[in-house]
Amino acid sequence: MLEQIPTAFLYFLAALALPVLPRGAIRGVVLLAIPAIAALQVWSLPLGNLVQLEFFGFSLDLMRVDKLSRVFALIFCIAAFLGNLYAWHVRDIVQQVAALMYAGAAIGAVFAGDLITLFFYWEGTAISSVFLIWARRTVGSFHTGMRYLIIQVGSGVILLAGVILMYVDTGSIAFERMELGSPATWLIFLSFGIKCAFPLLHNWLQDSYPAATVTGTVILSAFTTKLAVYALARGFAGTEILIYIGAIMTLFPIFFAEIENDLRRVLAYSLNNQLGFMVVGIGIGTEMSLNGTASHAFAHILYKALLFMSVGAVMFRTGTSKASELGGLYRTMPRTAMFCLVGAASISAFPLFSGFVTKSLVMSATAEENYPWIWAIMLFASAGVLSHSGIKIPYFTFFAHDSGKRPKEAPVHMQLAMGITAALCILIGIFPEPLYALLPYEVEYQPYTVGHVVTQLQLLCFALLAFCFLMRTGIHPAEIRAINLDTDWTYRRMLPRLIQWLSGPVGGIFKGIEILKTTWLKGMIITLYHSFGPQGRTSQFWPTGAMVLWIAVLLGITLMVSYAS
Amino acid sequence: MANKKPDNPDRFPPLGRALLWVDGPGNVDKIVYALAGVCVVLFLADFTYKKHPYFTAEEIPGFYGIYGFVMFSALILVAKTLRFFIKRPENYYGDKAIDREEYPVDELDEVDYDA
Numbered sequence: 001m002l003e004q005i006p007t008a009f010l011y012f013l014a015a016l017a018l019p020v021l022p023r024g025a026i027r028g029v030v031l032l033a034i035p036a037i038a039a040l041q042v043w044s045l046p047l048g049n050l051v052q053l054e055f056f057g058f059s060l061d062l063m064r065v066d067k068l069s070r071v072f073a074l075i076f077c078i079a080a081f082l083g084n085l086y087a088w089h090v091r092d093i094v095q096q097v098a099a100l101m102y103a104g105a106a107i108g109a110v111f112a113g114d115l116i117t118l119f120f121y122w123e124g125t126a127i128s129s130v131f132l133i134w135a136r137r138t139v140g141s142f143h144t145g146m147r148y149l150i151i152q153v154g155s156g157v158i159l160l161a162g163v164i165l166m167y168v169d170t171g172s173i174a175f176e177r178m179e180l181g182s183p184a185t186w187l188i189f190l191s192f193g194i195k196c197a198f199p200l201l202h203n204w205l206q207d208s209y210p211a212a213t214v215t216g217t218v219i220l221s222a223f224t225t226k227l228a229v230y231a232l233a234r235g236f237a238g239t240e241i242l243i244y245i246g247a248i249m250t251l252f253p254i255f256f257a258e259i260e261n262d263l264r265r266v267l268a269y270s271l272n273n274q275l276g277f278m279v280v281g282i283g284i285g286t287e288m289s290l291n292g293t294a295s296h297a298f299a300h301i302l303y304k305a306l307l308f309m310s311v312g313a314v315m316f317r318t319g320t321s322k323a324s325e326l327g328g329l330y331r332t333m334p335r336t337a338m339f340c341l342v343g344a345a346s347i348s349a350f351p352l353f354s355g356f357v358t359k360s361l362v363m364s365a366t367a368e369e370n371y372p373w374i375w376a377i378m379l380f381a382s383a384g385v386l387s388h389s390g391i392k393i394p395y396f397t398f399f400a401h402d403s404g405k406r407p408k409e410a411p412v413h414m415q416l417a418m419g420i421t422a423a424l425c426i427l428i429g430i431f432p433e434p435l436y437a438l439l440p441y442e443v444e445y446q447p448y449t450v451g452h453v454v455t456q457l458q459l460l461c462f463a464l465l466a467f468c469f470l471m472r473t474g475i476h477p478a479e480i481r482a483i484n485l486d487t488d489w490t491y492r493r494m495l496p497r498l499i500q501w502l503s504g505p506v507g508g509i510f511k512g513i514e515i516l517k518t519t520w521l522k523g524m525i526i527t528l529y530h531s532f533g534p535q536g537r538t539s540q541f542w543p544t545g546a547m548v549l550w551i552a553v554l555l556g557i558t559l560m561v562s563y564a565s
Numbered sequence: 566m567a568n569k570k571p572d573n574p575d576r577f578p579p580l581g582r583a584l585l586w587v588d589g590p591g592n593v594d595k596i597v598y599a600l601a602g603v604c605v606v607l608f609l610a611d612f613t614y615k616k617h618p619y620f621t622a623e624e625i626p627g628f629y630g631i632y633g634f635v636m637f638s639a640l641i642l643v644a645k646t647l648r649f650f651i652k653r654p655e656n657y658y659g660d661k662a663i664d665r666e667e668y669p670v671d672e673l674d675e676v677d678y679d680a
Contacts, residue, residue: 140663211663258644332678334580367619380636408676450614455629462630463637485651
């Protein structure tokens with residue numbers, strides 16, 4: 001029976017039922033049970049197009065289960081479970097419903113076999129997720145949420161425009177691989193690119209994720225961007241431009257992450273950088289690189305959630321996630337520190353941790369297809385990941401200078417969520433085969449060769465040594481309370497300022513015209529009134545009697561002239 | 566919630582007490598020297614196995630190590646320079662922006678370790 005229900009509907013039904021349930025443990029159990037049931041369902045589903053729906057003459061595919069969609073749906077279910085476990089203490093119904101709707105919409109989008117279904121779920125993720133930001137209930141989060149929503153919904157509208165053009169061009173709404181060329185495909189590409197945080201379209205990510213609630217950010221980090229990665233892998237695999245876009249994506253966030261003070265924003269930049277590796281994998285488009293993308297997305301969701309969880313736990317206990325305010329927390333939050341270190345090692349791709357067995361697929365695929373510069377950039381970006389996620393996050397939170405804060409260890413449910421996630425990161429790192437078996441294509445790759453391990457360790461250990469050197473010489477930039485400009489400056493500062501600046505002269509011109517108009521009109525009316533009004537000069541000399549007299553005189557003259565001639 | 570009371574390490578979690586070792590005098594030095602030792606071993610390890618390089622650069626002994634050290638340092642220096650240009654005060658976007666506001670306390674559970 002479970003086969004007939006689209007996985008997304010499980011989440012939606014639970015989200016509808018949630019408000020009627022009593023607060024507390026029962027809701028918590030539902031929030032955990034639904035992702036678990038959904039994961040079992042996804043696991044046991046046969047491959048194929050399982051559910052069709054007629055919709056205004058279109059046949060919609062709600063459940064296209066193949067190896068690519070299955071691995072993404074599965075990790076989304078796991079992420080929803082872990083996120084909800086982490087949020088066990090939350091009693092806010094808005095966040096609970098939003099988390100379920102959001103996860104459901106993301107899974108629905110992954111299983112969408114046609115572009116109309118994709119559009120509905122695409123917008124669904126946007127609308128449901130913004131409540132995780134608004135749930136903070138502050139002025140700042142409201143405005144940030146608005147910006148997030150405008151951009152996310154904008155991406156959906158662009159997608160819709162692309163789908164309509166596509167339908168006009170080809171008469172098909174199937175969501176299959178596309179070739180860039182027509183306006184339709186470019187629009188769809190752009191829409192995916194916004195959600196995937198392409199360079200210059202990226203800043204919604206770093207703007208909004210630090211504004212969400214402690215638990216909301218953990219949930220946000222899993223879905224939207226990885227849905228976009230999935231959509232790109234489905235629609236634009238092997239599109240060469242993605243290689244270059246991805247390479248830039250791996251590169252530029254590492255500089256911003258290095259000097260950012262808010263650790264949750266550091267993680268958002270780091271997320272952006274990790275997406276770059278996946279996008280490069282999609283652009284290369286070989287079986288190996290697409291396997292790399294899918295597996296990296298899988299591993300990434302886990303370790304990124306783990307890092308957001310550990311920083312979130314610190315925030316939960318101290319009220320801040322700013323590096324300048326933190327430090328030395330290992331004394332009283334040692335377990336959170338250890339979990340954070342596992343996440344840091346995983347994202348940095350240390351051997352025996354999950355990032356190593358997945359990122360190396362993309363790296364090797366890039367090298368195999370002979371893109372030396374892209375490969376060199378990604379190698380550089382790997383050192384960059386170590387710098388901000390591998391070192392900065394754990395070091396400045398739990399070690400470094402003692403902030404004097406002595407918070408209690410994270411609550412048990414948070415430790416449990418972090419513990420399970422950390423265990424998964426290590427398990428995937430040590431035993432990659434089960435994950436490899438889930439991937440869209442056959443994997444013939446051995447991550448643990450002497451060469452791979454030694455070279456990777458060399459890269460990381462020498463970079464660590466560089467960090468020690470730079471810290472000791474005082475060259476490493478200190479953590480200071482400040483923000484950094486990014487592209488959000490254009491719509492948070494430049495445009496409002498431009499409008500403000502323009503409003504002066506433009507308003508002045510309008511005012512001038514107005515004054516000119518009134519004074520000129522007034523003058524004209526006065527002049528006319530002066531001449532032609534009841535007291536006017538012209539009307540003064542026009543009494544009727546004078547008129548008659550003058551006519552009589554004229555007639556007399558006419559008479560005399562005609563008589564004389 | 567800076568702790569005004571003197572620390573009582575006996576009440577730290579056991580793992581936290583164990584980790585206090587890193588604050589011991591000279592212990593950070595030991596970690597750095599150990600790391601340097603590991604780096605030397607890794608560099609030498611490059612000569613012990615047969616490489617399957619994709620690119621010629623990979624044949625240079627210790628290429629990955631050198632690349633990691635140099636690029637990491639370059640990254641920090643470039644980022645530091647970048648900060649010079651793009652750093653702004655926290656209230657740059659106004660006092661109501663999320664970078665300025667306090668996180669709502671009712672969402673948190675700020676407890677000290679010995680509470």
